[in-house]
Amino acid sequence: MSLFTVSDACNGCGLCVAACPASLVRQAEPGARPEPLAGREAHCILCGHCVIACPTGAFVHELLPAKDFEPIDRKRLPEFDAVRHLLRSRRSCRTFDPTSVPREELLRLVEAVRHAPTGHNARQVGYVIVDGPARMDVARQGVLDWMEMEVAAKSARAAELHLGGAARAAAKGKDVIFRGAPHVAVVHAPDTGITPALDAAIAGAWLEIVAAAAGYGACWCGYLVFALDAHPPLGTLLGVPEGHKGYAALLLGRRAARPLAIPPRDMPPVTFF
Template sequence: MPLFTVDETLCRRDGLCVAVCPASLVRRDGPEGLPYPLAGKEAHCIRCGHCVAVCPTGALRHSLLPFEDFPPIDRTKALPPEALAHHLRTRRSIRNFKPDTVPRETFAAILDSARHAPSGHNHQPVAWTILEGRPAVAELLSHVAAWMREEVQARTDLSRTLGLAGAARAVDKGKDVVTRGAPHVVFAHVPARGITPLTDAVIAATWFEIVAHAHGVGTCFAGYLMFALEHRPELVRLLGIPEGRVVPAALLAGTPAYRYRRMVPRDEARVAFLPGLAGGEERAACCRRE
């Protein structure tokens, strides 16, 4: 079966599908030629869907991607830049949660958007594990607290850098500075090896966080949990995550206990525009703030 077919009665011969294919698998002979797939290179297709998505007439059909999975783009639903900026600026890292669990349907809706996050070579390696309910999260907390105490007793550099002694004391006194009383923890996990698996997971988790905010679900990147999973790999297995996969991102999640009324300030963006390659002095000057 060819990688794709083209309806020659619909094709405009505009060459858009040829131009956008990142693997150069779409060819045509001359400016009026009909697009055709490069023979014998089907395995090089990364299933990005660009060739189908760019076609203005729907003339191209991809053998690996059902055409019904390519809904038309509704330009009227595009967010104005001001609306998107407002959404991003109203997102907060939530550390106070209501005890109720988030419906699975809400998580499904969030993940239905987050699954479209970009990944290296479109490998889409990210899978998700979601701890559901405070008892499950509290059980994980007990394991993390035990790891903290061991690091403190061993007087490791990590325990000093992270201030684990104070965190462990707080947990022992009933103040949860690790999971913050969240009813869920969301783990994005990927194969340990791949094109860009660690980056893919962080990007996907970031998309999850942004979309969750739109659904009224608060999140916070779980730093202590991440360090515990990195230094105590058996915790990853306790989560049911298969051998050979790692967890580059974990989010506390739940319904926020409080409503924020104002956006908050952040430092101005630091940026350097380079019209060419810069040397040491030039680079330092272009980054200096007046």
């Protein structure tokens, strides 16, 4: 099977050739109709850039049906100032309304970030969402068990993260781990992937921004990420697939109180080469 076909509507512009990151689209000469590189079909990363680059709609990818492509409505795209304000107004939430968020809402957030970039377009990121008070208690106890092991071993990590104090606060009923959030989303990826940690971090960052846009609170959960890294049975307990690792974790829920202003932040250093 040929990887793609090109109809008579092709104008020979070569934009599909330039767009293919794997160089699988070839043009014998300027203006000629593009052809697939024979025998290299398996190298296609299914990004779809060849299709969306074609200005005449002549390019048809055999593995990416035209019906699955969604047109871009440029009238709905936010302007720079709106995106800038959203990013600046985002704040880590540490006081949550304990009420659970409906699953369909959580799935809506994840669906919104499924286009987050991944290395080599591998798209192997997945999510485990701890859902509701009982499951959050199980996850919380798993993190506490890890903390107690680190403290008992007098590890460098225990000293670095002040785990002894965190464990004591938790024993007194203060939720220093999940901050009262009704959910935590663990972003996982294959532990032998191309860029798994970076892929998960990007997906988590996108999820945080989407949650802010939808009116929900979010906060990165460092204790859970450290526990997942140091104590693999916790990942198994939470349902992280075998061969995958939880690289990022985000608390999610409704805010108990909304921020009313944007605190100041210094401009980071920028150099030009």
